[in-house]
Amino acid sequence: MRILLYSGKGGVGKTSVAAATGVQLASLGHRTLVMSVDPAHSLADSFDLGGKLFHGATGEPLEVAPRLWIQEVNIQREIKRHWNAISGYITALLRTSGLGDVEAEEMALFPGMEELSALMYVNQYRKSGQFDVVVLDCAPTAESLRFVSLPTTLDWYMKHVFSFERKLFKAIRPIANRVSPVDLPPEAYFQNIQDLFGKIEGIDQVLEDAEVTSVRLVTNAEKMVLRETQRAFVYFSLHGLTVDQVIVNRLFPGEIHGEFFAGWREMQTKVLAEIESYFSPIPISRVPLFPREVLGLERLGEFARTLYGEGVDPSTVTRTERPYQFVREDGVYQVRLKLPFTEKGEIGLFKKDDELVVELGAIRRHIGLPTSMSAMEPAGAHMEGNMLIVEMRTS
Ligand SMILES: Nc1ncnc2c1ncn2[C@@H]1O[C@H](COP(=O)(O)OP(=O)(O)OP(=O)(O)O)[C@@H](O)[C@H]1O
Ligand SMILES: [Mg+2]
Numbered sequence: 001m002r003i004l005l006y007s008g009k010g011g012v013g014k015t016s017v018a019a020a021t022g023v024q025l026a027s028l029g030h031r032t033l034v035m036s037v038d039p040a041h042s043l044a045d046s047f048d049l050g051g052k053l054f055h056g057a058t059g060e061p062l063e064v065a066p067r068l069w070i071q072e073v074n075i076q077r078e079i080k081r082h083w084n085a086i087s088g089y090i091t092a093l094l095r096t097s098g099l100g101d102v103e104a105e106e107m108a109l110f111p112g113m114e115e116l117s118a119l120m121y122v123n124q125y126r127k128s129g130q131f132d133v134v135v136l137d138c139a140p141t142a143e144s145l146r147f148v149s150l151p152t153t154l155d156w157y158m159k160h161v162f163s164f165e166r167k168l169f170k171a172i173r174p175i176a177n178r179v180s181p182v183d184l185p186p187e188a189y190f191q192n193i194q195d196l197f198g199k200i201e202g203i204d205q206v207l208e209d210a211e212v213t214s215v216r217l218v219t220n221a222e223k224m225v226l227r228e229t230q231r232a233f234v235y236f237s238l239h240g241l242t243v244d245q246v247i248v249n250r251l252f253p254g255e256i257h258g259e260f261f262a263g264w265r266e267m268q269t270k271v272l273a274e275i276e277s278y279f280s281p282i283p284i285s286r287v288p289l290f291p292r293e294v295l296g297l298e299r300l301g302e303f304a305r306t307l308y309g310e311g312v313d314p315s316t317v318t319r320t321e322r323p324y325q326f327v328r329e330d331g332v333y334q335v336r337l338k339l340p341f342t343e344k345g346e347i348g349l350f351k352k353d354d355e356l357v358v359e360l361g362a363i364r365r366h367i368g369l370p371t372s373m374s375a376m377e378p379a380g381a382h383m384e385g386n387m388l389i390v391e392m393r394t395s
Contacts (some may be wrong), residue, residue: 008218010140013249018137024304026068038139044364151204210242233367
């Protein structure tokens with residue numbers, strides 16, 4: 001099963017791209033599920049299903065065309081199904097701090113639950129084999145980053161906090177239940193957490209496997225949008241996911257004339273060049289602004305043909321290499337960068353704001369640095385095979 005994850009800033013066109021991709025995949029014969037991971041679901045709207053009662057109704061996959069299903073994860077229902085003991089305990093805990101029932105229940109929905117539910121589904125579908133491709137329509141960037149980091153966070157939590165908590169509570173339960181104003185979590189709480197964890201087991205490897213999971217960043221040719229796209233790129237790379245395409249949506253087509261749009265067109269051309277130099281060698285796809293909203297199967301199909309080309313399969317694996325990695329080895333921070341060909345003498349390195357700039361002949365690569373490295377300077381570089389290893393140190 002292939003997993004295609006579409007992420008980007010709010011409003012750039014993620015849902016339209018994800019839905020259109022689904023239409024093209026299904027038309028090429030793949031059993032495709034487009035799943036919305038965004039709590040503010042708009043997938044059904046994109047397919048123009050207004051007449052059908054779909055929103056939150058069941059949260060199950062709904063067939064919208066031959067071999068094409070869509071699913072909007074229904075968080076309330078998921079919680080009832082998987083998290084009764086956990087949310088029950090948290091609600092009770094919040095209630096003792098003076099919150100009303102409804103408020104306590106609302107607060108017990110901690111951030112990340114939506115994403116966690118989606119990950120469970122992805123894992124389940126991977127095991128059941130009922131779909132060939134799962135397309136994920138993500139919430140705006142911050143949430144989709146949480147989505148990919150969740151398995152790591154949970155893994156850490158399970159290893160370090162959970163086993164400790166469990167032992168501790170076992171030991172103190174006999175005394176604490178008599179004196180504590182708050183009940184300790186019941187045993188079911190621990191069992192529930194363990195079951196939950198079991199449901200997403202292995203998903204981190206799946207997300208990091210470039211043969212399975214590809215991230216596509218959707219952006220507009222605007223400076224502010226680009227900045228966020230760059231941050232997302234750094235973050236996905238940091239988490240070991242492979243970005244294999246950048247989609248620039250809503251480009252003003254050539255037939256738009258007039259002074260008012262001339263400025264916009266000029267700005268888009270400039271930002272587009274910046275996008276190309278920043279993300280190279282990742283392929284950039286361009287989609288024009290259409291004369292109307294992209295709603296319904298037919299327009300989504302047209303959108304997909306413009307984006308991918310007629311008959312081109314969007315699930316083909318095109319890139320399996322992450323362009324760079326960040327590592328810490330023996331206390332030294334490194335940026336590792338695959339270079340196609342080179343000798344050390346030709347490489348130029350410098351820092352610009354929070355980016356590391358690598359120059360190699362006419363090629364220039366901007367590498368956004370993660371927060372942990374943003375205050376550092378390149379201190380030296382060497383080649384290992386075709387890998388350039390840049391050492392970063394605090395200046
Ligand atoms: N290239 C385009 N031409 C014309 N309209 C477009 C284009 N791309 C997207 N739209 C329209 O823009 C609106 C927003 O798009 P969409 O919902 O896909 O964005 P999104 O990134 O998913 O937003 P959100 O962050 O709110 O989830 C929709 O009405 C969609 O039909
Ligand atoms: Mg959306």
